[in-house]
Amino acid sequence: MDLEPLISRMKIGSAGETGSWRNYRPVVNKELCNKCKTCFSYCPEGVISEDIEIDYRFCKGCGICKEICRQKAIEMVPE
Amino acid sequence: MDLEPLISRMKIGSAGETGSWRNYRPVVNKELCNKCKTCFSYCPEGVISEDIEIDYRFCKGCGICKEICRQKAIEMVPE
């Protein structure tokens, strides 16, 4: 019996490199950023690290990080 | 197409003459009865008429009428 059709295994990028979905790229202004980590908490994709680096391979460019940042430290730049 | 297998028609005594199920027969003592109609209201079978006559063809002998009668006007007599 071949189990493979029934089993799906953990994978980063289960939908591929979703960075290609982006129209806009979030860019963090390190000057303005106070490392409050709010963007880290609210990124639906979980692509912002605790030291506020964005993994552009997978960031879909939703813009939530930009909106949530009280410091206005994130800008959405057209791809 | 024969509809009969699907249709059931109204019938008194749909389960036959259920009076035969009785072990005890409720008998109304007309002396004691004040025609309050409580037994009429509570007979599950609906076999007590408004003037407190019991239809023994169908009375199953449950004894509810005897219990509910405040006048103790109904006695359960062994069949």
Add this chain to the structure above:
Amino acid sequence: MLLELTIYCRGGQGGVTSAKLVATAAMLKGLYAQAIPQFGPERRGATVNAYLRISDTPIRRRSSIKNPYGIVVFDRKIALNSTAKLGIINSPDPIKIAEKTYYLDATRIAEKNSLVYAGWTVLSAPMSGAIAKALDIEFHYLKEAIRMELGEKAEKSIESAREAYEVVLWT
């Protein structure tokens, strides 16, 4: 040898149980047996049937019994005219309901042994005694059968069955 019996009784009187007791007794005797209830809702007081098959070879058929060798009647009010070879009826007086009819006052026996539940006299034990007797099943098999079915609560039933086994008469 295949014996088929139909039991006529009213819901609450223990017709099915009696079939089971006798069937178990037959099994203990080394025979084969079937005990069959009526298929459908059983209402207390309403007429219901049960069936019993006993054989010395495995019983394969399981359809309903149409022409029983014997009939068993728990309640005299269930009027019956049968052409069966064997009849067993709960009645203090002799009544002929089959070629050879056994009769006994099972109600009295049951009441004497206080086999009365929620106003209903349960006749399975005495009637099974009568049936066993009529079918030539030794009493000790029936006794064992009642024990298997009822466990510790069996004694009163065994007593009733024994009395029935002994007193039943035939016409």
Add this chain to the structure above:
Amino acid sequence: MLLELTIYCRGGQGGVTSAKLVATAAMLKGLYAQAIPQFGPERRGATVNAYLRISDTPIRRRSSIKNPYGIVVFDRKIALNSTAKLGIINSPDPIKIAEKTYYLDATRIAEKNSLVYAGWTVLSAPMSGAIAKALDIEFHYLKEAIRMELGEKAEKSIESAREAYEVVLWT
């Protein structure tokens, strides 16, 4: 004659709609046509395909298109190397993606006509213009098709389609 085209675009750009518009235009011209979306969840931004078949006889087949006669590319970022006869690409500059490639700046045309919804430039109208041109479908059929699909809201789209129809170039 059976023409099969595969449309490559990103979710939200209007690839399926463009297929429908061109198919309808072909129908109005008296041809037969199929417009086929990708079968499954479409996510905004993700690469999706659509398919288009046009024929002068009824189209019976409905399996996927494996070796298209033409390919249509809505987004230059979707890199493509094809051996198709016909290519149509949204690009300000000539790029060769097929034997004969049409190109146009559909994004600019759409934006000019403010075909932008929720941050997404919808390219169905201009791209359908380019496809119609490449397939030799007269513009008035496409115009009618856009009316059928969009009703009163059709005008801006018709404009874009017309401009595309006129400006598209080929290499």
Add this chain to the structure above:
Amino acid sequence: MWDLQGDLQTEGYRNGSRIRVLLTSNEAIAEAVRIARPEVIAAYPITPQSPIVERLANMIARGELNASFVRVESEHSAMAVIHGAATAGARVFTATSSHGLAYMYEMCWWIAGSRLPAVMAVVTRSIGAPWNIHGDHTDIVLLRDAGWIIGMAENAQEAFDMTLQAFYVSEEVNIPFAVGIDAFTMSHTAEVVELWNPRLPERKQAYRVLPMDKFAVNAVTMGKARMKARYDLALDLENSANVIERTDKDFGNHGGLVEKYRLEDADYAVVMMGGWCGDAKDAIDALREEGYKIGLLRLRFLRPFPKKAVKELGGDVLVVDRSNSDLRGVLGIEVSACGIEARNLVAGIGGVDVGVEEFYKIFKKFVDNKIDLGWYL
């Protein structure tokens, strides 16, 4: 005469009393339903059927269709709602797919046993586990014991025509009617359809229940009567073939229970049903060009099963199935049960794409005598 509105913004391309429009089979079914004017519609979303119901919801919202649309919480309830409405005398419609059909399965039996006319579109889709939203026929064939008329269309035109015929036939014979179309390759593929507007008769049914009636329907029923009801259903279902054949000309002339494609002189016959028959026909044409005498018997109906047409098949027979029971396909079993020696290939399960090229290869193998029972994996 025409009152297409809303989704059909214009009248398209007129062709006599017909108009040509580009529609998916889902949309074509919804248009047919509009014309049939059911009074009660209830359905539950499921891919790939949802667009049918959404389009109907739109028509109703726009006032183009005077029907009650009930948003239910499940398919069991969708079928229950139309069961109730049909009992009360309304013309009814629902649609489903796959797990939805499985979830309403009990009600499918009940409505058929109740002899209530009803029409359901089934957008055929694979049943899990595992999940898969694509096309095969494992769902619709499950109705074959339940006492339903089961049709499978090949294209949007036939989906439209068959849906209209479904209302007519169902109400004529008091048996529910399932109209099958393939997931996506039909349900979501837009193509040219000629719409037209037949005058369907008023709702007709063997009985209905009204407030002052004094009878019950479907009470506990003992053996003989219950068996008689089941027999009548089976018999009337068998005889519905006559109504289907007789009215075929009124509903698009698609051939009745079957379509025979290049069969007259065929030494090799393929038996199939559903949307992929179009691809098969193209493949057959190609083989014909090469001189192979091959043809297609397209089953338009699974119930009543076209036994006569199957039995008439001469030469070698290959059944290509899109559903399986065990290793065999469901059609394979049905065809063989007609006393035909048939080979059987199961293909296209879970939406596996089988097109002209594949059919060409399969049929080639068939005429070369290289297929017995197998799966096209």
Add this chain to the structure above:
Amino acid sequence: MWDLQGDLQTEGYRNGSRIRVLLTSNEAIAEAVRIARPEVIAAYPITPQSPIVERLANMIARGELNASFVRVESEHSAMAVIHGAATAGARVFTATSSHGLAYMYEMCWWIAGSRLPAVMAVVTRSIGAPWNIHGDHTDIVLLRDAGWIIGMAENAQEAFDMTLQAFYVSEEVNIPFAVGIDAFTMSHTAEVVELWNPRLPERKQAYRVLPMDKFAVNAVTMGKARMKARYDLALDLENSANVIERTDKDFGNHGGLVEKYRLEDADYAVVMMGGWCGDAKDAIDALREEGYKIGLLRLRFLRPFPKKAVKELGGDVLVVDRSNSDLRGVLGIEVSACGIEARNLVAGIGGVDVGVEEFYKIFKKFVDNKIDLGWYL
């Protein structure tokens, strides 16, 4: 070794390591389940299946069976609970009938597709409308596409043995197993059974899901993989025949996929399944006495279908069916699909009583060549 308690107050009549007791088939199944020691049981009441579950509930309450008994609100949930428990690695059991089977139908597909071992008793009963609580096989045959092993016992002994075998086979091949018995004539008929106590191996299954795992089961799966899964299931189901045949001797020696009764020299063969085969055998004996060379092929399994045994049938064949698909019986279709020319009688629907006398008449007609396709009404 024996630990029968509670309902079995004594050890009955010992016969070596076996004891003889008087049990209904419902009770016999419950006893087999006790011996198999499932960890999770979930079931929903329905006539005539309820006594199975009540007996199990009793065993658990008395501490005789260490299982979790989940009182669910429906059959869909009953199957879902045992699906979940099986996924987590527990041995599981449920039981149902008729509408219950129809109501859990989606889950039946899911558990089979998931390749989870599980055992279900099906007390076969007619499916409405109209309501009817009596016996026929319209319910259990509905599992034939779903990927289940489907057995039908003839008597309480076989019900007991088959239930034990079911746990073994199901866990060996990773396919759920339905054990069928007839409503009332078996489920409620007490007869002599020899109980015995085989040592079943520990629970075994192809996979299970545990808290620290990092994989998903049954995610959305595209065509090829989905089709492969369905193929594997069909293939393994077909091959389960080997396991059934091989272990037949360990589970009562009932004959494997079929029982052949007086078939060796028969010119006339009857094909049937279920409890009424006992009556048929008595009728056959009577006809044999009269010199008719008639025998019975009793199908003990509908899936895997005993194709080989059917194909080996010589002479005239009559299939007596207790379920129908259209006018034909379900077994009639299956047997004919094996390339056998068979007559087909549908009988006993909705509990219509067909006994020795009736079978005698039917078989007489058969040998007199007076039956083609028909209903015994």
Add this chain to the structure above:
Amino acid sequence: MILPGNTSCQGCPISLAMRCLDEIENPVLVIPAGCSTVVAGLHPNSAMKIPVIHVPFASTNAVACGVKKAYDQLGIKANVIAWMGDGAADIGFATLSASAVRKDDLITIVVDNEAYMNTGTQASLSTFWKAKTTTSPKGKGDERRNLALIMIAHKADYVATATVGYIEDLRRKFRKAGEMSGFRFIHLHSPCPPGWRFPSEKTIEIARKAVASGAWALFEYHQGRLRFSPVGRRYVEKENRIPLADYLKSQGRFEHLSVEEIEELEKVIEEEWKILRKLSTD
């Protein structure tokens, strides 16, 4: 609305409740599997003076909804009644809930005998905590579901509890429901002699003890307001109630309960009253 000589057991609460349907005009009954199916008559007989549509177990409110929608479309007046047991409310709860949320214009009556009686007294979600049934041989482990309260949380247009113990109150509620429109829900306490194990003549007495002991609260909820019914109002206060044991110990299904267990049950019941009292305040 039910005729004598039907198949109900002696002392059956369902038969009694069915008689009261004459308070409702133009009734059309939709009945799923359960004792009511049997009581309403076996083919070819119907015990009912009104039309009955028998339906699958889980489908009641959906079928009823379909019937009503059709009548509305066809211009026919009717009070469509989804009449079901507590078991049907279990399996059909999704359907019932959806019907309430849609505010289907029909009357739902749950005839609650606290078990699956028709299949032999198996525990339902309504079965009283610790009651013995054939699937809870040592007493049911979990508390009963409070259907009426849940229907209030659904914002049903009319919610009432009733009992066969007080027929006038029951009839009044049937009548009231019949005169209104919208989604109307009645939860009907129905002691069942064979299922609860008491003699058939005690049906009414036990029903009344349930009220007097606080085990069954009588109220109506309408237009956002909960009101206790006159007949049971004095039992809102715990001190007016009879001991719960009086109610429980008259039934075989509770024979096994210890004093401590009954105290536990009393506590749980009082918790429910607390919520009801909150809801009854303005």
Add this chain to the structure above:
Amino acid sequence: MILPGNTSCQGCPISLAMRCLDEIENPVLVIPAGCSTVVAGLHPNSAMKIPVIHVPFASTNAVACGVKKAYDQLGIKANVIAWMGDGAADIGFATLSASAVRKDDLITIVVDNEAYMNTGTQASLSTFWKAKTTTSPKGKGDERRNLALIMIAHKADYVATATVGYIEDLRRKFRKAGEMSGFRFIHLHSPCPPGWRFPSEKTIEIARKAVASGAWALFEYHQGRLRFSPVGRRYVEKENRIPLADYLKSQGRFEHLSVEEIEELEKVIEEEWKILRKLSTD
């Protein structure tokens, strides 16, 4: 607990909520059909770091119950989570209700995006009154079902409402649920950009507006007591709230609403608050 690069749409609330599952120890997810199925990964990939059992639409709580019962029998510790959309709660409501009454030891999380998103935004029982969906093209005619309130009426051991708009509060509730045992229910407000028709960057803003306008109440119910959550407590009082229109008008699905309709909605919402306030008193 979900990995980057999954199939969720831009700005998806489900993906965000799934991240928070790391608050719960030993989780085993049971997921029925819905967006969550897709987000969790298409074969052969799983986007989740934890085990996922995909199950039929109506079966979630029952499968979860089976999983948990098996682990209990086999001596395995786990927090089994029935993770479903509002649509799965519709079709599976009987199952959910029974699970609550049985007090199954598991966590039920309803990720409520107020429609059947995965099949194309059809109205569910949770869909906000008057919201446009593909099956309510003129706005939905009936009010949303208040799942949390209904679960309170079920006496669930723990009931909480939460929102992706306040992640700390959400995480706290996940954590709390994970540390308890018994039947735990979390109703999670989840604004969905494509379904509600707003730009993907607005998910959080809209979620917060729901709270600030009173459209979404944040509370916990535990041991018979309802407590409003700190983050939303000030909106218990109507005068502290922002206008409901602020919330509604930021979404395409409410574009068509008139001022009067919004007032109607405000009234209905205030009625619900009334009940909640009653339940929060001692």
